[in-house]
Amino acid sequence: MSAPPRDPKRWLVLVAVTLAFLPVVIDMTVLHVVIPTLTQSLGASGTEVLWIIDIYPLLMAGLLVPMGTLADRVGNRKVLLSGLAIFAFASVAAAFSTSAAMLIGARILLAFGGSMIVPCVLGIIRRTFEDADERAVALGLWGTIGSAGAALGPLAGGGLLQHFWWGSVFLINVPLMLVVAPACYFLLPRKEATTPGKWAFGQALLLIAGMISLVYAIKAGFGGSKPLAIILPILAFGIAMLALFTRTQLRSDNPMLDLTLFSRPAIVAGIIMALVATAALSGVELTLAQELQYVIGKTPLEAGIFMIPIMVAAAIGGPIAGWLSNTFGLRRVATLSLLLAAGSLAYLGCADFRAPGFDVPAALAVAGLTLSTGLTASSIAIMGSVEPEKGGAAGSLEGTGYELGSGLGITLFGVFMASVFGRAIEMPPDLALPLAEQARRSIGDTYLVAAQLPGEQGAALIAAGKAAFSAAHVALLSVASAVIAALAISVYVLLARYRPIGGAGH
Structure with missing residues (x-):
């Protein structure tokens, strides 16, 4: 049986859909540097600020x-064109929000549009690149956009705040959407092979x-932001809904x-x-930024410059992973990249x-490169294991993994750090118990308490x-290294019989 003809516009399609993905990724991190200014401008409470940040990844x-x-x-x-339109409208609404409630509503719309864009981008790549080797390269370039967008978010937000008001961080999405939407409209084929059957709205609500x-429930439970009396019923409800969804899927004809x-x-x-x-990439970057500023005393700009190796290496890991997978096989590349990532984190x-000399920047670069390679390898494994008409569902499963990893990773890393920090800190003598309890919570609280104390006691x-x-930080990196090493062994076993659909594989 002869291979289907290759779409002559396939690389232009790749450019269009990866650019459509870029604003979705930027919006995951762009608020990190904007929150202080935004809070003052809108008069947002602490609870409203948490919802402004969390509602986007939570709904996604x-x-x-x-x-x-x-x-x-x-x-x-x-679905992609609808998602682009919703995302552009929500970006304008977010930029010109006059209250915290309005901004939370706009972030809900952004999540709705983004959730339509992400699986479609991966599904289109799967349909457009039938050849497994070309698909690996295409997914590598897509991974570069994802890694670069996540790193670009805080940098773009900080740069815009120096010259414009906080809403400008959302408006940057609009010009890109005005270019990408027409490109997708004309480049993407109007006729597609689709999965038969109707989309079950009731099943979607359960999920x-x-x-x-x-x-x-997991984020609130590990973060300690809510009492167990509230968390446990929400957790039970979530598990019950997912169990009912699974049961419905197994019994349904559609x-x-x-x-x-x-x-x-x-x-x-x-x-x-x-x-x-x-989870490892986001958690390590967050704790490293705190170590550089709180412990070593670097400014935010100096900390950002220090972390350039991990960001740049993460951005170039995608296409390298595609080429390596085609040359040496996905199983070897995925396993070795994870083992090297574990080694680099243990060294750090x-x-x-x-x-730092040369070895610390080199270790940071190795960590960024290998973790990014692991992410691209995950895309290649997932999208190479499904038929084109199931690409959207497979892409959505991968995207869910990213969202859960990013959101829960930061939460779990933060809780782990707080737990070890609280046990490790040795309080100066004669420090009042309420102040000591506050100082144990985090190093940020330690600085707040120290500012209230006399000079020598505060310095101590x-x-x-x-x-x-x-x-x-040492304990965290050691645990993260062990977890990723264990993952490498699991991946080696799970990919033993991997053969991509659309190519011979390795």
């Missing part, structure tokens, strides 16, 4: 799979309710999501890689950031906080 985690399966039913082109409840996808080891391996690698745990508390945070 719940909506990605339903939107991906919808795209498989009605076509990626229709959305279950995922959002489960993720919220299931919304093909659960047999989870019987394919490469897809399971890809989802786990996406979740763990994203023992390194002296005050005298800060010194104790720095020592405790460094100890916690």
Whole structure:
């Protein structure tokens, strides 16, 4: 049987859909540097600020799979163009929000549009690149956009704030959408092979309710922001909804999501890689930024410059992963990249950031490169294991892994750091108990308490906080290294029989 003809516009299609993906990724991180200014401008409370930040990834985690399966039913082109329109409108609404409630509403719309864009982008790449080797390269370039966008978010937000008001960080999406939407309209084929059957709206509601409840309960539980009396019922509700959704899928003649996808080891391996690698990358970057500023005393700009190696290496890891996978095989590349990532994190745990020399930037670059390679390998494994008409559903599963990894990774890393920090810090003598309890919460609280104390006592508390945070950072990197090493072994086993659909594989 002869291979289907290759689309002569396939690389232009790749450019268009990856650019459509860029604003979605930027919006995941762009608010990190804008929050202080935004809070003052809108008079937002602490609870409102948390919802402004969390509502976007929370809803995305719940909506990605339903939107991906919808795209498989009605076509990626229709859903993608609708998502671009919603995202552009929501960006304008967010930019000109006059209250915290209005901004939260706009962020809900942004999540709705973004959840339509992400699985469609991956589904279109799967349909456009039938050849497995070309698809690996295409997914590598897509991964570069994802890594670069996440790194660009805080930098773009900080740069815009120096010259414009906080809403400008959302308006930057609009010109790009005005270019990308027409390009997608004309480049993407109007006729697509779709999955038969109707999209089950009731099943989608079960999945959305279950995922959002489960993720919220986990984040709130580990973050300690809500009492157990509130968290446990939400957790139970989420588990019940997901159990009912699973039961419905298994019994339905028209299931919304093909659960047999989870019987394919490469897809399971890809989802786990996406979740763990994203969690490690986001968590390590967050704690490293705190170490550089709180312990070593670098300014935010100096800390950003220090972290350039991990950001740049992460951005170029995608295409390198595609080429390496085609040359040496996905199983070897995925396993070796994760083992090298584990080694680099273990080394960073023992390194002296005050005298970095050449070895610390090199280790940071290795960590960024190998974790990014692992993320691209997860895309190749997932998208190479499904037929083109199931690309949207598979892409949504991968996207859910990214969202859960990013959101839960930061939460879990933060809770781990706080726990180790609280036990490691040695309080100066004669410090009042309420102040000591506050100082144990985090190194940020340590600095706040120290500002209220006399000179020598305050300096002693800060010194104790720095020592405790460094100890916690070492423990965190050691645990992250062990987890990724264990993941490498699991991936090696799960990818033993991997053969991509559309190519011979390795």
